[in-house]
Amino acid sequence: MxxxxxxxxxxxxxxxxxxxxxxxxxxxxxxxxxxxxxxxxxxxxxxxxxxxxxxxxxxxxxxxxxxxxxxxxxxxxxxxxxxxxxxxxxxxxxxxxxxxxxxxxxxxxxxxxxxxxxxxGVMAEPAHRAPAAPTMPPPEACVPARRDGSPLAAAITILDRLDVRVDPATAGFAAGRPTGRGELRAWLRLADGHEPDVAVLPLAVDCLMPVAFDLGVAGWAPTFELTGQVLGRPAPGWLQVRLHADTVAGGVYVEDADVWDSTGRLVARSRQLAGIRVPEGGLPPRAG
Missing domain, CATH: 2.40.160.210 (Acyl-CoA thioesterase, double hotdog domain)
Incomplete structure (x- = not known):
């Protein structure tokens, strides 16, 4: 089991x-x-x-x-x-x-x-139209998210259950250099080798670090509400996850998640409203 x-x-x-x-x-x-x-x-x-x-x-x-x-x-x-x-x-x-x-x-x-x-098998087949998976380096060339990576990560025990490899282009937050674009991309699979299935997908859309990290706001970002859709049964292999946030208002922000399977099929997506603690001076400017 x-x-x-x-x-x-x-x-x-x-x-x-x-x-x-x-x-x-x-x-x-x-x-x-x-x-x-x-x-x-x-x-x-x-x-x-x-x-x-x-x-x-x-x-x-x-x-x-x-x-x-x-x-x-x-x-x-x-x-x-x-x-x-x-x-x-x-x-x-x-x-x-x-x-x-x-x-x-x-x-x-x-x-x-x-x-x-x-x-x-009846409701989600065949796939007619969906956005393509993002172009990312292979998992072995990405940044692993581990509990020993930072004092903040040490308390995130779920990282022991997951194998997360963050795209280096969106991993600057880990070194204190967030891009400010509000985007994270990562490869994801379960650490024990359990192949992805429909049961994994509610976890997949909400198990990574908050995309608020790339906005320059570290810390807990509690979810108030999340709505998700399953668009197909995932194939075996790595999942690709893209988180994106383009809207921040007061103490809340909107985070979107897309999940593709190893064949490049979009198999799940979600949108959530979460809390955020924006610094008094506002969000840091975008890098570059």
Whole structure:
């Protein structure tokens, strides 16, 4: 069993009325954390896994589109999932997952994920039109993102689960030289060799360092809401991820993510609204 399989393992409770269960438990280990909180991509992946199991019997096991609201930081440890079917149709099914956690004073909602699922072999084939993957050096010529790379990275335990190679053209932030363009490009795969699949994609769009780093603003950039789409089942091999931010307003910014598989097919994309702490003097100017 891979580390991702272990993360996505959901234990269902027994339905009181004899129907399908709607309550489940999962464990978000401290190996998927960014500082004191579990990475949002891991939280979304677990919620999507629960919905995939709930709708598998209807022939809709694959995540198609989803929206996640992050209401409070998820601490490493057990979570309770409340799963609700909103609609089960012939081609798609839609449901909602409340991710709850005991904080000592009762269950507190950490995230709420609403998603539509389908059979991607039917809904996402063939691919007709999509942007091409960016031109990047091969993974071995890119900059590995490791926990020993900086004091900030030391607390990002999820880096032990991932193999991330950042395009040198967008890695200047690591040496204190952000470009100011608001773009990061990287190769991505799971460190334990688990080949990419649909279950990886909610993690892939939200597991890299915030693109705010390339805007010259380091530190935690909490996600308020993220909307994503799955556009195909990824082929085995490396994923290419491009993050881009062109809009910053007050204490928030918009981050877009695109994910291509090893064949160059766009397999997922997302847009999120996240927090940012812009220095008093404003954003640093663009390099060059």
């Amino acid at each position: 891979s580390e991702l399989d272990d993360l996505l393992r959901v234990t269902w409770g027994r339905a009181a009325d004899g129907g399908a269960p709607t309550e489940a438990e999962a464990a978000l280990g401290d190996g998927w954390a960014v500082g004191p909180a579990v990475n949002g991509g891991a939280v979304m992946a677990v919620a999507a896994a629960a919905l995939g199991e709930a709708f598998a019997g209807a022939g809709h096991p694959d995540l198609l589109t989803w929206s996640a609201f992050f209401l409070s930081p998820t601490a490493p440890g057990p979570v309770h999932l409340q799963v609700e079917t909103l609609r089960s149709g012939r081609t798609v099914s839609t449901g909602q997952v409340l991710v709850l956690q005991d904080d000592g004073g009762g269950r507190r909602e950490r995230a709420r994920v609403t998603a539509t699922l389908a059979d991607l």
